[in-house]
Amino acid sequence: MMAFLVGEAPAQNALPSFNDSLSAGHTQARLILSAEVARPGDTVWAGVDLKMEPGWHTYWKNSGAAGMPTKIQWHLPPGVTAGPVQWPLPEKFPPAEVTTYGYENEAVLLVPLTLAGNLPPGPLNLKANVSWLECSAEVCVPDQTNLEATLTIGGVSKNSEAAALLETWRKKIPQPATNCLVRAWWQTSAGDDTRPLVVAGNFTGVLAGAPPTVSDFYPAGSDAYELQAATEKLSLAGSDFAFRKIVKKFSGDWPKEISGVLVTEADGQRRGYEITVPVGEQPGAGALSVSPASGPPPVTGTVALPLMLLYAFIGGLILNIMPCVLPVIALKILGFVSEARSEPRRVRNLGFIYALGVLVSFLALAAVVIGLKAAGRHAGWGMQFGSPIFIVCLTTLVTLVALNLFGVFEVTAGGKILDAAGQLASRHGAPGAFFNGVLATVLATPCTAPVLATALGFAFLQNNPAIILLIFLFVGLGLAAPYVILSCSPAWLKFLPRPGPWMEQFKKAMGFPMLATAVWLFNLAYDDYGKGVFWLGMFLVGVALAAWVFGEFVQRGRAGKSVAWAVVVILLAGDYVFALEKGLHWRTAVPEMTTDSFSRTAGGIAWQPWSPQAVAAARAAGHPVLVDFTADWCVTCNVNRKIAIEVPSVENKLKELGVVTLVGDYTHFPDRITAELNRFHRAGVPLVLVYPKNPEAQPIVLPQLLTPGIVVEALDRAAR
Amino acid sequence: MKTTIAVLTAMTLAAGAFAAVEVGQPAPDFTGTTIDGKTIHLSDFKGKIVVIESYNADCPYCHNQYKTGAMQALQQELAAKGVVWLLVNSVNPNNPSHRTPEQAKAEMAAEKMHVTAWIDDSSGTIGHLYDMKTTPDMYVINKDGILVYEGAIDNQPDPFHDPAKARNYVREAVNSLLADKPVEISQTKPYGCSVKYAD
Numbered sequence: 001m002m003a004f005l006v007g008e009a010p011a012q013n014a015l016p017s018f019n020d021s022l023s024a025g026h027t028q029a030r031l032i033l034s035a036e037v038a039r040p041g042d043t044v045w046a047g048v049d050l051k052m053e054p055g056w057h058t059y060w061k062n063s064g065a066a067g068m069p070t071k072i073q074w075h076l077p078p079g080v081t082a083g084p085v086q087w088p089l090p091e092k093f094p095p096a097e098v099t100t101y102g103y104e105n106e107a108v109l110l111v112p113l114t115l116a117g118n119l120p121p122g123p124l125n126l127k128a129n130v131s132w133l134e135c136s137a138e139v140c141v142p143d144q145t146n147l148e149a150t151l152t153i154g155g156v157s158k159n160s161e162a163a164a165l166l167e168t169w170r171k172k173i174p175q176p177a178t179n180c181l182v183r184a185w186w187q188t189s190a191g192d193d194t195r196p197l198v199v200a201g202n203f204t205g206v207l208a209g210a211p212p213t214v215s216d217f218y219p220a221g222s223d224a225y226e227l228q229a230a231t232e233k234l235s236l237a238g239s240d241f242a243f244r245k246i247v248k249k250f251s252g253d254w255p256k257e258i259s260g261v262l263v264t265e266a267d268g269q270r271r272g273y274e275i276t277v278p279v280g281e282q283p284g285a286g287a288l289s290v291s292p293a294s295g296p297p298p299v300t301g302t303v304a305l306p307l308m309l310l311y312a313f314i315g316g317l318i319l320n321i322m323p324c325v326l327p328v329i330a331l332k333i334l335g336f337v338s339e340a341r342s343e344p345r346r347v348r349n350l351g352f353i354y355a356l357g358v359l360v361s362f363l364a365l366a367a368v369v370i371g372l373k374a375a376g377r378h379a380g381w382g383m384q385f386g387s388p389i390f391i392v393c394l395t396t397l398v399t400l401v402a403l404n405l406f407g408v409f410e411v412t413a414g415g416k417i418l419d420a421a422g423q424l425a426s427r428h429g430a431p432g433a434f435f436n437g438v439l440a441t442v443l444a445t446p447c448t449a450p451v452l453a454t455a456l457g458f459a460f461l462q463n464n465p466a467i468i469l470l471i472f473l474f475v476g477l478g479l480a481a482p483y484v485i486l487s488c489s490p491a492w493l494k495f496l497p498r499p500g501p502w503m504e505q506f507k508k509a510m511g512f513p514m515l516a517t518a519v520w521l522f523n524l525a526y527d528d529y530g531k532g533v534f535w536l537g538m539f540l541v542g543v544a545l546a547a548w549v550f551g552e553f554v555q556r557g558r559a560g561k562s563v564a565w566a567v568v569v570i571l572l573a574g575d576y577v578f579a580l581e582k583g584l585h586w587r588t589a590v591p592e593m594t595t596d597s598f599s600r601t602a603g604g605i606a607w608q609p610w611s612p613q614a615v616a617a618a619r620a621a622g623h624p625v626l627v628d629f630t631a632d633w634c635v636t637c638n639v640n641r642k643i644a645i646e647v648p649s650v651e652n653k654l655k656e657l658g659v660v661t662l663v664g665d666y667t668h669f670p671d672r673i674t675a676e677l678n679r680f681h682r683a684g685v686p687l688v689l690v691y692p693k694n695p696e697a698q699p700i701v702l703p704q705l706l707t708p709g710i711v712v713e714a715l716d717r718a719a720r
Numbered sequence: 721m722k723t724t725i726a727v728l729t730a731m732t733l734a735a736g737a738f739a740a741v742e743v744g745q746p747a748p749d750f751t752g753t754t755i756d757g758k759t760i761h762l763s764d765f766k767g768k769i770v771v772i773e774s775y776n777a778d779c780p781y782c783h784n785q786y787k788t789g790a791m792q793a794l795q796q797e798l799a800a801k802g803v804v805w806l807l808v809n810s811v812n813p814n815n816p817s818h819r820t821p822e823q824a825k826a827e828m829a830a831e832k833m834h835v836t837a838w839i840d841d842s843s844g845t846i847g848h849l850y851d852m853k854t855t856p857d858m859y860v861i862n863k864d865g866i867l868v869y870e871g872a873i874d875n876q877p878d879p880f881h882d883p884a885k886a887r888n889y890v891r892e893a894v895n896s897l898l899a900d901k902p903v904e905i906s907q908t909k910p911y912g913c914s915v916k917y918a919d
């Protein structure tokens with residue numbers, strides 16, 4: 001340890017004996033590692049453990065108005081790469097005029113060390129030069145020391161004794177503010193070189209218990225400007241917290257965004273949350289943002305409710321042509337043709353009833369989302385597809401719809417659909433139209449149409465039930481709009497072909513896309529039940545048989561209807577008990593088996609499971625990272641992957657740039673991925689991110705529909 | 721102790737000195753007592769370029785500038801160009817880094833400082849008036865009494881660097897004034913130890 005005596009020779013004459021307090025050595029430093037033995041390819045946490053004498057402190061990454069952040073300079077053997085320093089939440093030290101941020105007693109500064117995959121076994125000597133400024137209330141003394149630690153590379157990793165200590169300190173690192181929406185705006189127009197800034201925010205409804213109290217904000221440092229230490233709390237209607245900071249500018253323009261750590265207190269515990277917020281000129285224009293050190297989403301622009309409602313409406317319109325909803329379109333076309341010769345009023349009524357079906361379903365969805373949020377759960381678009389029970393029910397329903405289209409049985413009580421259209425009153429058509437609306441909605445959810453994603457992401461982060469409701473309603477309006485408009489304009493209906501026997505054939509033909517939908521759903525069930533889906537298949541066959549008996553002998557039969565009824569009931573009951581309950585155990589699905597062990601090689605790309613640590617580690621090692629958040633039930637995701645990621649041009653680019661590819665599997669709605677999606681203002685997948693290799697840079701959020709060109713261009717940017 | 725009290729009483733603020741310190745605005749006038757016991761005012765130096773340095777010998781950042789001789793060299797270079805250099809020491813009397821006038825004189829001689837005056841500001845009056853946050857914290861005032869630079873001494877905020885290799889903002893500002901050019905960098909974030917004001 002190098003003692004740095006201030007004053008040196010001349011001071012001896014001038015100074016009384018202050019040497020004791022002016023000499024260094026008030027801080028002891030050591031280097032600790034989370035592992036004794038680690039495997040090649042692992043990431044090991046290193047910690048610089050600083051122990052300060054009582055009354056002395058060292059500094060945070062932003063030391064404040066004075067002081068100096070502790071510096072770590074690594075001397076590492078080849079194959080070991082140090083990531084950026086992770087700073088635990090510091091304390092704020094008075095006096096008011098020169099406030100600083102730092103640590104008293106003890107601080108462990110954490111650094112992820114990435115080990116190359118080709119490291120040979122044996123001991124490695126890790127060295128670091130650590131320099132710091134230690135200060136008491138009276139004096140400051142710089143000091144530095146060289147630290148060493150040994151890590152053995154071997155086949156089986158082994159934690160070190162210090163692992164628990166490192167874990168304790170790792171919990172003190174400020175986390176990305178995933179549960180919080182923050183806005184910031186200037187309170188006055190630009191003028192002097194100081195300017196008041198207002199920061200306000202809301203916690204989104206995903207916290208357990210009461211929302212924490214925001215007690216302070218520790219800004220990240222900058223040479224160009226300074227957020228002064230005083231944090232003046234404000235109370236602002238509609239915000240969970242608000243405060244004012246004075247910003248002093250040294251050079252350049254006023255900052256466009258500010259970052260730092262929100263300090264919260266809950267249950268007597270201080271916690272830090274990293275945020276980066278764009279600064280708006282006016283309260284209303286303060287853009288929303290959440291964000292983390294590891295990669296704040298570049299959310300820019302204003303997010304006004306009317307705009308979101310427009311997005312919701314357009315998104316709903318686009319849903320009509322997404323693959324999920326196409327089979328229902330077939331039904332709708334048929335409906336129009338069969339109704340075409342009816343009175344315009346009747347056609348219009350059916351159009352409205354269809355719209356009603358859609359809207360009621362969307363309201364129900366909104367109610368579920370609001371309920372879940374109130375209950376403190378994460379909510380995500382299409383999340384019902386994460387429930388195996390839902391998938392079994394929907395598969396059964398869609399199979400029945402297909403059988404119905406094939407003519408195995410009728411839904412309407414009055415016999416053939418043509419009769420219903422021609423003669424019978426609207427009460428037969430109405431339930432069908434309503435049902436179509438519901439079905440369209442249910443099938444639409446796994447397809448997040450572009451544009452819709454933005455609006456839904458906005459909706460899912462809202463705390464106000466009215467806004468959630470409104471946005472869902474507008475999506476529904478968009479989905480239903482084409483039919484309502486068509487049914488209101490009889491002129492268009494003239495162009496429809498005349499009804500005739502072809503309609504019956506068309507209807508049967510449309511049964512096949514519906515059957516394809518059933519197969520797709522069936523395939524989803526495989527993830528939940530594994531080979532048990534055999535029993536789901538058998539159950540469906542049983543249901544089909546029952547449907548046939550129903551259609552043939554109950555609906556079209558002449559005699560023995562009650563016997564036929566009995567057969568249907570016995571078939572269904574037996575089928576349920578033996579196939580679903582005994583065979584499939586459908587209510588107790590095999591627990592998620594893929595989520596965390598999701599790694600595979602497809603099309604020459606080695607996908608690794610996603611985790612924030614994996615992203616940080618790869619970037620620390622100098623690799624760009626591509627993250628694909630996907631789900632088996634997400635059609636858009638799988639299309640993207642097939643046409644824009646697992647293609648030769650992109651694969652070559654990935655290899656050339658040494659990109660680490662991570663996949664986040666959202667099939668079963670793990671909370672941590674929901675949280676990550678929310679952080680990027682998305683309510684669902686797809687979400688494809690490209691993290692530049694520079695760990696400071698923001699991730700690039702790719703559009704919802706990808707082309708190889710878009711991906712290659714983003715990768716090139718990330719490698720710069 | 722007598723000296724301290726004398727110094728404290730001697731510290732009176734000129735009228736109007738409560739104006740905020742802002743680059744581009746007139747630098748507020750002040751009255752201070754030098755370690756020789758003389759009373760001086762900022763306004764005494766009107767018509768000359770003035771550099772103000774907030775100082776604490778025991779602060780490693782100041783110490784780095786002096787032990788390498790960089791600060792003395794700058795003081796000498798600017799003095800030759802007719803620049804006034806006022807050193808302000810705002811360390812409170814209870815702090816071990818406080819200097820009595822005798823200690824200060826000895827330190828000035830030992831360090832071969834080349835300043836117009838060392839002002840004993842142990843009450844912190846001038847420090848607070850100028851909103852001095854750190855030692856060092858530098859101010860450059862032009863011949864018309866306008867503050868043209870405030871902030872760090874150079875662009876290397878650590879106590880170990882070689883100041884000769886750093887970009888010295890004070891030298892730049894003074895040379896721009898002498899060449900009748902605008903000061904390019906007029907404000908930076910000061911770095912260093914906190915000023916040890918009385919509580």
